[in-house]
């Protein structure tokens with residue numbers, strides 16, 4: 224699908240403009256900014272509206288285009304290899320960086336207890352994959368069960384050969400129509416992003432800045448780690464596999480990354496991510512249609528890195544020394560916690576209980592990092608989405 228030059232410039236420039244204006248209005252005119260919140264909600268709701276049908280159609284059609292279970296199995300294997308290795312690399316980076324940089328000389332104490340964190344077990348990650356009622360899961364916008372069901376449906380449909388062709392054809396028409404809806408929604412993206420950013424910043428910018436100061440070393444470690452992973456490690460992997468300039472690819476993903484930052488949700492950004500990867504970078508739809516929905520739910524490099532840094536930080540403020548075995552546990556459970564986190568705002572904060580439990584750290588530690596989490600969440604979501612898009616480009620190479 225060709226993008227008109229007007230749209231080519233309108234979107235990146237419009238999003239950047241909406242973004243900057245959102246920050247200015249949010250900080251300097253908080254009252255006015257809170258009146259703009261609804262614009263962000265409207266944008267978010269429009270994106271969420273199409274996620275479930277888009278996920279189903281893109282996965283089923285992707286499998287249909289592959290044509291056989293062998294190709295699906297082979298690609299699936301490489302997708303998981305890419306997901307797990309980049310997630311682990313990211314956690315390792317977070318751990319080493321934190322050991323190297325430390326947490327400076329400010330040691331905040333865990334005092335207030337604002338939320339009672341939800342206890343989450345590792346088995347819940349697997350249980351959450353299978354819905355007891357697929358329509359119930361879809362109506363609640365639960366992406367992972369929708370993906371599992373779509374893979375099963377697409378996989379069994381291709382085993383029916385010619386009989387299924389007509390259904391695949393109808394599904395392709397529907398998918399194209401949904402992508403057209405994405406394009407319509409995107410016209411509204413700059414205003415929606417302005418509403419999201421202005422509304423969020425207006426909430427309590429003073430408290431945010433105070434807490435950011437108190438947690439500056441923790442935030443620095445997360446942000447430096449995310450930057451290194453997103454702009455050095457992932458581009459390097461891209462270059463190794465594709466021998467092409469990774470940064471021009473990342474530039475094409477700008478609108479998806481901007482949406483990820485503004486919505487703090489890999490899932491809500493999914494329609495835009497699919498659009499960027501397929502239509503701007505010309506990645507085949509059978510690859511993008513499968514790798515991206517899966518990636519949005521289970522491949523979260525940014526979240527994984529953040530989980531590890533946060534756990535080490537909570538150990539530091541709670542005066543709990545971490546030996547090699549504890550670090551190993553943090554490494555493994557951060558990987559799992561990132562896989563288990565849904566692609567929604569601050570999901571990583573909930574799955575962090577898995578990491579904290581594994582090394583006996585106080586769950587109340589989460590309340591300490593809560594106030595600045597909305598900001599770190601946006602940054603890690605952008606890196607999560609970046610990891611998915613780079614994965615789609617690499618997997619597309621495999622036939």
Ligand code: ASP
Pocket residue numbers: 487488489490523525526564565566567568569570571572600603604607
């Ligand atoms: N908000 C993140 C995402 O949607 C998940 C998280 O780390 O909280 O990718």
